[in-house]
Amino acid sequence: MIAQNFEYETPSTLEEALELLADGAKALAGGMSLIPLMKLRLAVPERVVDLRRVPGLNSIRVAEGQLHIGAMVTHYELESTPLVRRSSPLLAAAAASIGDVQVRNLGTLGGSIAHADPAADYPAALQALEAVIRIAGKGGERAVSAAEFFVDTFTTALEPGELVVEVSVPVEAAGTGVRYEKCEQLASGFALVGVAARVAKKGGKVSMARVGVTGLAGSSYRAKNVEALLEGTTGSAQDVTRAAAAVAEGKEANSDIHASADYRAHLARVYTARALRAALGTAG
Amino acid sequence: MKIHGSHRLPVGRERAYALLQDPEILAACMPGCEALVKVDEDLYEMKMKMALAAISGQFAGKVRIGDRNPVESFRLIVEGTGKIGFMKGEGLLRLREEGAETEVAYEGDVHVGGTIASVGQRLLDTTSKMLIKRFFGRLGERAQ
Amino acid sequence: MASTVTKTEVLFGKKMKRKEDPRLITGTATYVDDIQMPGMHHAVILRSPYAAARIKGIDARGALELPGVAAVFTGADVKDVGPVPCGASLPGLRVPHHHVLAQDRTYFVGHPVAVVVATDRYIARDAVDRIEVDWEPLEAVAEPEKALEAGAPAVHPQWPDNKAFDYHQEHGEVDKVFAEADVVVKQRITSQRLIPCAMETRGVVAEWKSGEKSLTIYTSTQIPHLMRSLVAGMLGIPENRLRAVAPEVGGGFGSKLNVYAEEALMGFVAMKTGKPVKWIESRRENMLATTHGRGHVDYYEIAAKKDGTIVGIKLKLIQDVGSYHQLLTPAIPTLSVLMMPGVYRCQNIRADIVGVFTNCVPTDAYRGAGRPEAMHGIERMVDILAAEMKMDPAELRLKNFIQPEEFPYATATGLTYDSGDYAKPLKKALGIAGYAALREEQRAARSAGRLMGIGLSTYGEICAIGPSPATPAGGWESATVRIEPSGKVTVHTGCSPHGQGEETTFAQIAADELGVDFDDIIVLHGDTAIVQYGIGTFGSRGTAIGGTAMYFAIQELKAKIKRFGAMMLDCDDVTFSGGRCVCDKTGKSVSIQEIAAASYRAMKLPPKTEPGLVATYFWEPPNFTFPFGAHVVVTEVDKETGDIEVKRYVAVDDCGKIINPLVVAGQIHGGVAQGLGQALYEEAVYDDSGQLMTGEFMDYCVPKSTMMPWIEDSNTETATPVNPLGVKGVGEAGTIGCSPAVVNSVVDALSPLGVRHIDMPMNREKIWKLVQGGAA
Numbered sequence A: 001m002i003a004q005n006f007e008y009e010t011p012s013t014l015e016e017a018l019e020l021l022a023d024g025a026k027a028l029a030g031g032m033s034l035i036p037l038m039k040l041r042l043a044v045p046e047r048v049v050d051l052r053r054v055p056g057l058n059s060i061r062v063a064e065g066q067l068h069i070g071a072m073v074t075h076y077e078l079e080s081t082p083l084v085r086r087s088s089p090l091l092a093a094a095a096a097s098i099g100d101v102q103v104r105n106l107g108t109l110g111g112s113i114a115h116a117d118p119a120a121d122y123p124a125a126l127q128a129l130e131a132v133i134r135i136a137g138k139g140g141e142r143a144v145s146a147a148e149f150f151v152d153t154f155t156t157a158l159e160p161g162e163l164v165v166e167v168s169v170p171v172e173a174a175g176t177g178v179r180y181e182k183c184e185q186l187a188s189g190f191a192l193v194g195v196a197a198r199v200a201k202k203g204g205k206v207s208m209a210r211v212g213v214t215g216l217a218g219s220s221y222r223a224k225n226v227e228a229l230l231e232g233t234t235g236s237a238q239d240v241t242r243a244a245a246a247v248a249e250g251k252e253a254n255s256d257i258h259a260s261a262d263y264r265a266h267l268a269r270v271y272t273a274r275a276l277r278a279a280l281g282t283a284g
Numbered sequence B: 001m002k003i004h005g006s007h008r009l010p011v012g013r014e015r016a017y018a019l020l021q022d023p024e025i026l027a028a029c030m031p032g033c034e035a036l037v038k039v040d041e042d043l044y045e046m047k048m049k050m051a052l053a054a055i056s057g058q059f060a061g062k063v064r065i066g067d068r069n070p071v072e073s074f075r076l077i078v079e080g081t082g083k084i085g086f087m088k089g090e091g092l093l094r095l096r097e098e099g100a101e102t103e104v105a106y107e108g109d110v111h112v113g114g115t116i117a118s119v120g121q122r123l124l125d126t127t128s129k130m131l132i133k134r135f136f137g138r139l140g141e142r143a144q
Numbered sequence C: 001m002a003s004t005v006t007k008t009e010v011l012f013g014k015k016m017k018r019k020e021d022p023r024l025i026t027g028t029a030t031y032v033d034d035i036q037m038p039g040m041h042h043a044v045i046l047r048s049p050y051a052a053a054r055i056k057g058i059d060a061r062g063a064l065e066l067p068g069v070a071a072v073f074t075g076a077d078v079k080d081v082g083p084v085p086c087g088a089s090l091p092g093l094r095v096p097h098h099h100v101l102a103q104d105r106t107y108f109v110g111h112p113v114a115v116v117v118a119t120d121r122y123i124a125r126d127a128v129d130r131i132e133v134d135w136e137p138l139e140a141v142a143e144p145e146k147a148l149e150a151g152a153p154a155v156h157p158q159w160p161d162n163k164a165f166d167y168h169q170e171h172g173e174v175d176k177v178f179a180e181a182d183v184v185v186k187q188r189i190t191s192q193r194l195i196p197c198a199m200e201t202r203g204v205v206a207e208w209k210s211g212e213k214s215l216t217i218y219t220s221t222q223i224p225h226l227m228r229s230l231v232a233g234m235l236g237i238p239e240n241r242l243r244a245v246a247p248e249v250g251g252g253f254g255s256k257l258n259v260y261a262e263e264a265l266m267g268f269v270a271m272k273t274g275k276p277v278k279w280i281e282s283r284r285e286n287m288l289a290t291t292h293g294r295g296h297v298d299y300y301e302i303a304a305k306k307d308g309t310i311v312g313i314k315l316k317l318i319q320d321v322g323s324y325h326q327l328l329t330p331a332i333p334t335l336s337v338l339m340m341p342g343v344y345r346c347q348n349i350r351a352d353i354v355g356v357f358t359n360c361v362p363t364d365a366y367r368g369a370g371r372p373e374a375m376h377g378i379e380r381m382v383d384i385l386a387a388e389m390k391m392d393p394a395e396l397r398l399k400n401f402i403q404p405e406e407f408p409y410a411t412a413t414g415l416t417y418d419s420g421d422y423a424k425p426l427k428k429a430l431g432i433a434g435y436a437a438l439r440e441e442q443r444a445a446r447s448a449g450r451l452m453g454i455g456l457s458t459y460g461e462i463c464a465i466g467p468s469p470a471t472p473a474g475g476w477e478s479a480t481v482r483i484e485p486s487g488k489v490t491v492h493t494g495c496s497p498h499g500q501g502e503e504t505t506f507a508q509i510a511a512d513e514l515g516v517d518f519d520d521i522i523v524l525h526g527d528t529a530i531v532q533y534g535i536g537t538f539g540s541r542g543t544a545i546g547g548t549a550m551y552f553a554i555q556e557l558k559a560k561i562k563r564f565g566a567m568m569l570d571c572d573d574v575t576f577s578g579g580r581c582v583c584d585k586t587g588k589s590v591s592i593q594e595i596a597a598a599s600y601r602a603m604k605l606p607p608k609t610e611p612g613l614v615a616t617y618f619w620e621p622p623n624f625t626f627p628f629g630a631h632v633v634v635t636e637v638d639k640e641t642g643d644i645e646v647k648r649y650v651a652v653d654d655c656g657k658i659i660n661p662l663v664v665a666g667q668i669h670g671g672v673a674q675g676l677g678q679a680l681y682e683e684a685v686y687d688d689s690g691q692l693m694t695g696e697f698m699d700y701c702v703p704k705s706t707m708m709p710w711i712e713d714s715n716t717e718t719a720t721p722v723n724p725l726g727v728k729g730v731g732e733a734g735t736i737g738c739s740p741a742v743v744n745s746v747v748d749a750l751s752p753l754g755v756r757h758i759d760m761p762m763n764r765e766k767i768w769k770l771v772q773g774g775a776a
């Protein structure tokens, strides 16, 4: 568990960082995924670019109905900042469910989504929130939706040399009920499955449902079939069960020593129902 | 670890079979493959560089094709060794005509050892599926 | 001031914070990795990635070219280093030659193949990647029952049947009682392979002083003296020129009750290179290459009469040995056999053990070592019998207990249980849990469709291991007690505590006996240059044997103190108590401090008395001790997911007299955590090719503090007559009592579905499948 020698850079502007990254260097955010990989020599970057001193990546602000979060904001900041808890309780809940205190103190939003672990927590929330991810590269900036960003296991829409700079999610409208329900893999704390739900009701009917799922398949996804089955119903217990039953349809469930594919798919249905029930309980 | 699955190629069976035996095509489509050199009938030496998010590793290995039953099925054996461990995959690929397309079904066993085996359990299944998917995706592109 | 007043406070039995803890929790303790030496080099070991492979060649040139690399050693270089020792012997035991580095073949993933020595760890690690090994992978077998099948790959080619040993023990009329029994129940029960996971991994620093021709080995061990004797033999150096030091040791749980290849290897490397060398095991290496525990497949049969009286027990035990015998590997399952009747009055037993080689890291002692397996077996079987006979499991136990008046009790396995009152902790635990009310609650829960379970275990175990004839290396313990000229007290114990708190409990005993302040006593251990020969800390023996040795050393000192006191007071009859010698006639007194000063100043000496106040005592115990207890566990199973919630955990343990209730509670809590780990979460999983699939904490689940239930712990106190302190031992009890109680509870929860047994670990998916499909 001893890393290979590497050079360490601490650029103080985004341009400088992007320059170094374009040269093949590896970005370092909280180091909670990268450093263990380096110590196991599963990652052997020759040069590491610490983003900590890059200004502007730490901000949390609300503008035009959107909550904008810098890539370097830590899990702990997301979980504990009143502005985030108020504006996007779902994102705050996903952050709070990550790992342990030490990991949350260092790990960052940008690092987590760039790493795209198929069992990470944020992706479920970001899918349900239809988040927009702002990406910067030497050639300029672009923005992609969460659905486009998470491509596959450890694979995102990021091109080599690009950085996540900001993630934007809608400020939750009053009356929207949200919930993140996670079944932890007990050894690592990662999600066997994690389900993020957002629902709103109007005139006794579910007017909006958004469901994001992590851990089940190679990548996080938005379970649109569940949403469609729930929208327009009264959100009764049966409605929820019926809708939740569709969550794994068409997905190839992962299997490992911790859970078979069948069991994961079952858990996804159970946790979807739990998340929806809880979200409906707070939707007004 | 047992693996199985199927992918579709947008070409007829003859063409699909030929593509799957063509070292140049294989080299171009296998994720991370940097070189594939024929050393014997049905035996190739391979150099691979895997890069998955932060994870990267180099492998040297062999690709062997066996049990040829032209246009119906064949066996593919891929072995690789590197500093982060080794892997050996063996699978039977079956080709089935589906109109103008071909469905390739695979079934086999993957063994990994070294660091990747003892620290990567949680991710082996999903990663191997993704790599296979990438392979067929690229092959599909080439086929057209 | 302590030196002038009579001490009356008794510390034996008092809750006291541990002397050890401030340094441990402030990071000021010295572990092996904290040792720095000028010119120190660092070693990193190249290990086999294959469970079985031939080594056709090793090319280390690339490593040697790297600036900073001092040397690379491979199997050929260490051919003459003696084999890693197996200290246990059984008739017909097959002992493969266990070289410190693999020769032409490797036998498990993690097998050491070469060692690189360099000026820093980073260079050494880089250099390891530059060693080219020409491997020829071979077929491996990782599962003991598969290894026994005809045609299985041979772990050691010379023994194609993969059998490491057979062992048979029998007593009474087994066939007869089984033939005549009203009920016979059978069950296959496993105790899975576990990884001990001490918080501190292993580590060694070796320093060779060429001028003095002496070697010092600092190592994270539970047995520094035995390590020294055995490693001196392996390296061919005189024992008195090898100093072994166990500095602060961050847990062992049996995994450091061993002599490892790396200990001799670092000694060898230091001698060859002339440099002090440090090797620190990584967590991954720890999981791959430090001994594992358990690894049983047990086939049980138990026979009973209509009224529930247990009349016979049969056991076929398959022990997964792994690739080699480590220090005590073959002895561990024999401990299971010794304890197989548990706390029950059953005189007809038959046990057959087969030890099986597999291409895995060797198994050896792990918290409880053989007894958790035995208690898990018998306590599961008693529950299965109770279910079969539709009897209450508590009632069935009460019916079969050995009764208090039957002690000392000779068991069918040849032991003599010292003392016990098994109904006492059971009744107390049932009382605390509110057993009758819980059964009511369970009835209500069941009719509401909920899966609630109540499980209990009543365990007994062997501690204070043990009388010398029963152990491979001497079962006594030693102590030297030195009262310094100032009256401060230094105790040298031959034990090697590594988390047990003996520095505290020993000081409590010594403070009472000598009447000195608790803070005036220090307890030293773990350095063979300072401490007289000793055995070590394992098998819950430290206080019962090591503490007793100290007690007797103090008795000798007290006699001497009285001679000095009599002389100083010019009085024939003196009494020593509370730190003062008092003349019975005049009432005049001198303090122990004054006596200490006088004994060293030696202006005048009592007749036939040497100066100074030092005594050494080696105590040979006449018997083991046998603690016992009862655990009651309430669980509820989530039908939807298979999750198990431990709702109540009641532990009533009897470890004899209690010196420090805090230390006892700490040992029980830690033990229960490890028992819960086995029952619910932990398993070392190897795939068919012998790759360890749980080689990191990402995949190997130890319970975290947040996963622990509240433990309602209390005690009963039944003194042992085996030692004058009346103490039995408590290091392993929590683990031993835990796993059967938890499994019994979950089986009870699922019993309405027809479930009769569940193997550990009871992970969610396993439970979910049972809920789906019913009986197992």
Ligand SMILES: Cc1cc2nc3c(=O)[nH]c(=O)nc-3n(C[C@H](O)[C@H](O)[C@H](O)COP(=O)(O)OP(=O)(O)OC[C@H]3O[C@@H](n4cnc5c(N)ncnc54)[C@H](O)[C@@H]3O)c2cc1C
Residues within 6 Å of the ligand: A026, A027, A028, A029, A030, A031, A032, A033, A034, A035, A036, A051, A071, A072, A097, A098, A099, A100, A103, A106, A107, A108, A109, A110, A111, A112, A113, A114, A115, A117, A119, A120, A121, A122, A158, A162, A163, A164, A165, A188, A189, A190, A191, B053, B054
């Ligand atoms: C013990 C433990 C438990 C954990 N449990 C969980 C859990 O339960 N749920 C969960 O979701 N996660 C968990 N994690 C992962 C954790 O959330 C990590 O913090 C996160 O995955 C990576 O974030 P980081 O800031 O630490 O990134 P780093 O480790 O620094 O980087 C990760 C990767 O992202 C790249 N990167 C970093 N920042 C950027 C950027 N701005 N733009 C582009 N690329 C970037 C890096 O180059 C690297 O490839 C756990 C980690 C540990 C160690």
